[in-house]
Amino acid sequence: QVQLVESGGGLVQAGGSLRLSCAASGRTFSSYAMSWFRQGPGKEREFVAGISWRNSNTNYADSVKGRFTISRDNDKNTVYLQMNSLKPEDTAVYYCATGTSSWYTGPSTSLYTYWGQGTQVTVSS
Numbered sequence: 001q002v003q004l005v006e007s008g009g010g011l012v013q014a015g016g017s018l019r020l021s022c023a024a025s026g027r028t029f030s031s032y033a034m035s036w037f038r039q040g041p042g043k044e045r046e047f048v049a050g051i052s053w054r055n056s057n058t059n060y061a062d063s064v065k066g067r068f069t070i071s072r073d074n075d076k077n078t079v080y081l082q083m084n085s086l087k088p089e090d091t092a093v094y095y096c097a098t099g100t101s102s103w104y105t106g107p108s109t110s111l112y113t114y115w116g117q118g119t120q121v122t123v124s125s
Contacts, residue, residue, distance in 0.1 A: 001026050002024065002025070002026035002027050002098070002113075002114040003024070003025045003026050003114075004022055004023070004024050004096050004097070004098065004114055004115065004116035004117075005022065005023045005024075005116055005117070006020060006021065006022045006094065006095065006096055006116045006117065006118060006119040007020070007021050007022075007023075007119060008020040008021050008119060009093075009094060009119030009120045009121045010120075010121070010122070011122045011123075011124065012086055012121075012122070012123055012124070013123070013124050014086060014087055014088055014123055014124065014125050015085060015086065016086050016123070017082070017083060017084045017085075017086065018083050018086065018121060019080055019081070019082050019083070020036070020080065020081040020083065020094055020096075020119060020121070021078055021079075021080055022034070022036075022078060022079045022080075022081075022096030022116055023076075023077060023078050024077045024078070024079070024096075024098065025077065029074060029077040030053060030054075030074035030077075031053055031102055032053055032098050032099070032100070032101065032102055033050060033051065033052045033053055033098065033099070033101050033102055033103055033104050033105050034050065034051055034070075034072060034079040034096060034097070034098050035047065035048070035049065035050035035051070035070075035096070035097050035098070035105060035112065036048040036049050036050070036070060036079075036081045036094060036095070036096055036097075037094070037095045037096075037097055037109070037112075038090075038092035038093065038094045038095065038121075039092055039093050039095070039118075040089070040091060040092040040093075041091070041092075043092075045095070045109060046061065046107070047061050047106070047107030047109075048060070048061055048064055048068065048081070048094070049061065049064065049068055049069075049070040049081060049105075050070065050104070050105025050106065051070045051071065051072050051079065051105060052102060052103050052105055053102040053103070055071070055072060057103065057105055058070055058105065059105040059106060061107070063089075064083075064090075067083065067084050067085045067086075068081060068082065068083050068084070069081070069082040069084075070082075079096055081094065083121070086121075086123045087123060088123045088124070088125045089123075090121060090123050091121060091122050091123050092120075092121060093118040093119065093120050093121075094118060094119050094120075094121055095115055095116050095117075095118045096115075096116045097109075097112035097114065097115045097116070098112060098113070098114050099111050099112045099113045099114070100113060
């Protein structure tokens with residue numbers, strides 16, 4: 001069974017940085033695309049960033065382009081989200097997700113089969 005465990009969330013001031021990690025187990029990690037989503041208070045879950053199986057393709061929401069970077073280490077079965085220049089509106093629970101595609105890095109939640117439990121990121125003004 002696929003398991004995804006996020007870590008690295010916390011409280012940070014606006015302008016600060018955090019790096020989230022998502023450790024995967026239960027299948028061949030390197031064969032599948034991975035993505036990050038977030039859900040802020042009173043909001044729907046939204047796509048943040050995605051990365052294909054061999055790091056050959058990345059995709060970002062417009063709201064985080066230039067500030068966030070997604071990466072993966074296939075030897076460690078881990079995907080990362082480096083978040084810089086954080087804003088209060090980035091406050092949310094952040095989830096990693098994966099499906100059955102090696103390539104899909106888009107925002108359609110229906111194409112993601114497995115989700116982590118989430119990690120809270122709070123950005124104070």
